[in-house]
Amino acid sequence: MSNSKTLQVNGRSYPWMKQAVVVVCVDGCEQEYINQAIQAGVTPFLKKLAAQGTVLTGDCVVPSFTNPNNLSIVTGAPPSVHGICGNYFLDREANQEVMMNDAKYLRAGTLFEAFSNAGAKVAVITAKDKLRSLLGHKMRGGICFSAEKADQATLEQNGVENLLELVGMPLPSVYSAELSEFVFAAGVKLLETQRPDIMYLSTTDYIQHKFAPGTPGANAFYAMMDHYLTQLDALGAVIGLTADHGMNAKTDSAGTPNVIYLQDVLDAKAGNGKTRVILPITDPYVVHHGALGSYATVYLNEGADLASVTRQISAIPGIELVLTRSEAAARFELPEDRIGDLVVVSERLTVIGTSASRHDLSELKLPLRSHGGISEQRVPLMFNRRLGAIPSDHRLRNFDVFFLAMNAAA
Ligand code: ZN
Numbered sequence: 001m002s003n004s005k006t007l008q009v010n011g012r013s014y015p016w017m018k019q020a021v022v023v024v025c026v027d028g029c030e031q032e033y034i035n036q037a038i039q040a041g042v043t044p045f046l047k048k049l050a051a052q053g054t055v056l057t058g059d060c061v062v063p064s065f066t067n068p069n070n071l072s073i074v075t076g077a078p079p080s081v082h083g084i085c086g087n088y089f090l091d092r093e094a095n096q097e098v099m100m101n102d103a104k105y106l107r108a109g110t111l112f113e114a115f116s117n118a119g120a121k122v123a124v125i126t127a128k129d130k131l132r133s134l135l136g137h138k139m140r141g142g143i144c145f146s147a148e149k150a151d152q153a154t155l156e157q158n159g160v161e162n163l164l165e166l167v168g169m170p171l172p173s174v175y176s177a178e179l180s181e182f183v184f185a186a187g188v189k190l191l192e193t194q195r196p197d198i199m200y201l202s203t204t205d206y207i208q209h210k211f212a213p214g215t216p217g218a219n220a221f222y223a224m225m226d227h228y229l230t231q232l233d234a235l236g237a238v239i240g241l242t243a244d245h246g247m248n249a250k251t252d253s254a255g256t257p258n259v260i261y262l263q264d265v266l267d268a269k270a271g272n273g274k275t276r277v278i279l280p281i282t283d284p285y286v287v288h289h290g291a292l293g294s295y296a297t298v299y300l301n302e303g304a305d306l307a308s309v310t311r312q313i314s315a316i317p318g319i320e321l322v323l324t325r326s327e328a329a330a331r332f333e334l335p336e337d338r339i340g341d342l343v344v345v346s347e348r349l350t351v352i353g354t355s356a357s358r359h360d361l362s363e364l365k366l367p368l369r370s371h372g373g374i375s376e377q378r379v380p381l382m383f384n385r386r387l388g389a390i391p392s393d394h395r396l397r398n399f400d401v402f403f404l405a406m407n408a409a410a
């Protein structure tokens, strides 16, 4: 490869890497988790980055959910470009909530598609299987699997087999810290044995939903992560670390969730059936957040008045922002055809539900922690290399992480 080779992906120019690039997306990693773990002395590698690497913060995509942000990270672009703005949108013709987990909803190519087609060896490891097919869409060859289904990985489908043996761990439960540990452990093994040019490791926020920054449960997770990052660093990889979104407590002082049941409120105020509240956080893995986040989108049915519904929502205590479709699309860079007539964001300590009867909070054993809002937008951007100066007028985003890491590796 010539030194000057670059690839254009979604309007950005990426240099060809001379060293292996590992990008880690730590799901739900509020910066404070890292700060507290460093202060507790359990993450020597992360501590070292301030002196020997580069420590920045950036903004994630709002809604601060997993899929929109993972897709932004791997396309280097906002949802207005790649099309994935949550787990669900409403198909108005069918009047049905449609899951956006399928690659057919993806409107942009990924970096992995571009680089694998240009001959790079790419490895993608996710914790949950729901992300795997989106991230690996149109990748040529390479390795792509989830820890959740690591036991089922085949050479033909996933580019790798006998994973439990290779990694030396049993198949983790989908609700466990081990699901994320498996991602890191597999990443180290693959870097050792197969030396991919580009590797993406994407964890799950099971721990962050349960434990606040600085608590023993959180610090143990970051100590585990630090151990594997140390090994990836020792293997010579350029590491870029970011998060899909932050995480905050969503309760009152007694630990009771602060929930606005928006469909119930609107049924009472605007009339039954006049509006349809969609929570794009809803997904098949709801045990740890009860499908409650700080973002909702509202579709108006016939006879509902946009201005009065907007006023009704804005008047609810705990609501931070109500935007029309076009305002939300502009401010948050979202695809207009996949959001409702209104986009609603709640304050830091508050979440939005649909109807009280549709949320089962009985599985919530610990005070609710969640995300989705603007309050979870700031995330870490950390590198094990010194980066050049970032132009002061550039708004750093989590989806700059590959661009910055690949330039450091060029
Ligand atoms: Zn997430």
Ligand code: ZN
Binding pocket: 028, 205, 209, 289, 371
């Ligand atoms: Zn989450």
